[in-house]
Amino acid sequence: MALSYYIYYRVAQPAPARMLVRDIQSAVKSRTGVDGRLLRKRDDPSTWMEIYEGVGDIDAFEKCLAAAVQATKFAAVLVTGGARHMECFEDSCA
Numbered sequence: 001m002a003l004s005y006y007i008y009y010r011v012a013q014p015a016p017a018r019m020l021v022r023d024i025q026s027a028v029k030s031r032t033g034v035d036g037r038l039l040r041k042r043d044d045p046s047t048w049m050e051i052y053e054g055v056g057d058i059d060a061f062e063k064c065l066a067a068a069v070q071a072t073k074f075a076a077v078l079v080t081g082g083a084r085h086m087e088c089f090e091d092s093c094a
Contacts, residue, residue, distance in 0.1 A: 005052040005061070007086045010079040012046070017077040021050065027068040028052065032061050046079065058088075 011017040018038075025036035034052050041047035055061045069084065078084075 001090055002054045002056050003058060004089045004091075005050075005055060005065075005086060006089070007050040007052075007084050009048060009084045010044075010046045010082050011048055011077050012079045012082075013077040014045070017048070017074075020072040020074050020077060021048075023072050024065070024068040024074070025050070027071070028061070028064055031064045032057065034061055 021036075021038050025038070029035055032055075034055055037051045039049045039051065041049070052061070052065075074084070075082075
């Protein structure tokens with residue numbers, strides 16, 4: 001069963017954060033084949049969400065994503081005290 005991951009957070013430094021997200025998503029795609037998308041909240045441009053859909057190998061995906069986030073030192077572009085929040089959903093219609 002394929003899962004979808006939604007990761008949301010608030011950024012303090014949008015330009016560097018955008019570059020780091022590109023690096024993270026590139027690493028994830030090259031290692032797992034899972035494409036990521038990046039969204040910004042309409043009424044709060046500091047709130048972002050990464051979406052990864054169709055994840056089959058959950059362990060490999062989560063390990064790869066965690067390593068990519070750590071390698072980019074992504075925490076440096078978050079708001080003070082901020083964190084990445086990850087939610088995982090399955091298709092209830094499957």
